[in-house]
Amino acid sequence: MENRKKVFVFGIDCFEPSLVFEQWKKDLPNLSKLMEEGAWGRMESTLPPITVPAWTAMMTSKDPGQLGFYGFRNRKSYDYEELYFANGAYVREKTVWQILSRNRMSSVVLGVPQSYPPKPINGIVVGCFLTPDKNSVYTYPEEIAKEIDSIAEGDYIIDVKDFRTDDKSKLLEQIYVMTRRRFAVVRNWVKSKDWDFFMFVEMGVDRIHHGFWRYHDVNHRLYEKGHEFEFAIRDYYIYLDREIGKVLEILPPETTILVVSDHGAQTMDGAVCVNEFFRREGYLRLKEEPKKQQKLKTSGIDWSGTKCWGEGGYYSRIFMNVEGREPQGIIPKADYEKVRDEIKKKLEELGDENGNPIGTKVFKPEEVYREVKNIAPDLIVYFGNLGWRSAGSVGGGSIHTHENDTGPDDANHARFGLFMMKGGGVKPGKRDGVKIYDIAPTILDHFGIPEEKGMIGSKIE
């Protein structure tokens, strides 16, 4: 039994390739060693490069259209109701660990996004940050929740709380505690559990990027040299490298090791208030003029004068108000493509506050996905090619904002994450062109299992 093949995956949410492969390579001895001994490179994420759907796309080798969810929140119907959260129960495609279970192999799956609510498998599942709180059943088997706390200094932390605090020192401390406890569980279970496949996802990097990027990136408009948090991200990367090293020491020697991230990070220049833009262009009409900057509620929209509206976040989703589709749609079906192209063009042409081009990219779902299941947005928008976030609020008087009241404006997600892989006969060296969809077939191949029907990636040679 001890000669059996094993695969271990370090999932590091938002791990940025330029920082690991270049800027801090010499400060990260364990990761550098993996690079020397294995294959490595940038890895193209999903469109959009967002935690949901990216990790599930990685673990199913299916694109967001095939999966039928296009971000954290999605439309259930063409009504104007609130969006629903695509938690793990909405994942219909088979994940790597379900396929391994079917092949009588056991897995430990710890904190992988969209693993809440936990589905039963041959092994252990610990829910991700979509767990509301630890009063919910967030582990399978349920009783493992007690064990995880006992290993994690009495309180396993699923995700940092109160992220939008002004007390950055406290936030930083919380990120370290969360990571330290998660790695304690990982080391314990590597030794004490029976597993063929072990994967965990650490969220700390994503959280520290969103909270501290301005202090680290000389190109960020709020960068101040010599700030007390100037090296917060670098120091955390160094800490993470040490934690990774401690796990590497105890993995059985024949284990194939992967380090993967779902997307990278880049500086954020500001936010585009997409609905303010639509109001100004005559596409969106409200029932009442907002007195201050406020959330756009669909109940406050005058649908008889509205052609489209948008959702905020690190990217934007645009929904159109189509006759015969939405309850009070006004765009005639025959004009759908014409109006969609018009909106697309206007969004692409929108520059910064001085009119300078920002390189916004706008996508039509049917042109970028193999299938379009459930209800996709009509358009997907990367403002400034993800250099700008999207603010969904209305009021406030401006289309562009750099204020922090529409969401953190430190870092945005970047299109490329990273991968490293050592063992299993993979040739060392840099690889180009690896996609997030290649990971699942690669893992299955290491267990001698053919890829599932409809998987769109290829194994990394």
Add this chain to the structure above:
Amino acid sequence: MRKGFVLWFTGLSGSGKSTLSKMVEERLLERGVPVEVLDGDEVRLNLSKGLGFSKEDRDTNIRRIGYVAKLLSRNGACAITAAISPYREIRDEVRKSVQERAAFVEAYCECSIEKLVERDVKGLYKKALAGEIANFTGVSDPYEPPLNPEVVCHTGEETSEASLGRILKTLEMMDLIPKDPSAEYSAEEEAEVAKRLKDLGYLG
């Protein structure tokens, strides 16, 4: 440890027992349930080689399958059997024996003989009707449908996915397999998740 059980398919040749047993096996394995399938044809090759199709031989074959299924199930596993098992008396005898230490779930694959003759995937009905195969269940040998099966799959009318769903639901309701979780958040839970994601900048 979860209670073991025997999922006992019964039904005429070609009624979908093997197909469904394979599908149930895959789904249960995915959920981490230890499963073994004792397929009629395979058992005849290994466990019951040399046995014929007389009533006596058929009874012996079914008793052997029942015995192995019982051993597996009393150790917490799920044993799926997929033999025609035409006689009620033997099935009930196996049920009684299994139920000493585990659960017994009889799944009846109900399909009309007309439909089976029409489908006739293996070409057996044609031969049986032509008198080329003796003692063929449903044609020249009796089949006694179960009186109180735990689940009935109308395999002549419904898709195999629908039958599979019916079986999984039955096993879940009997608390024999772990359930797939529900997708719904309560209003409080949703507010909690929304706040976290908003704070992080994912919503806005």
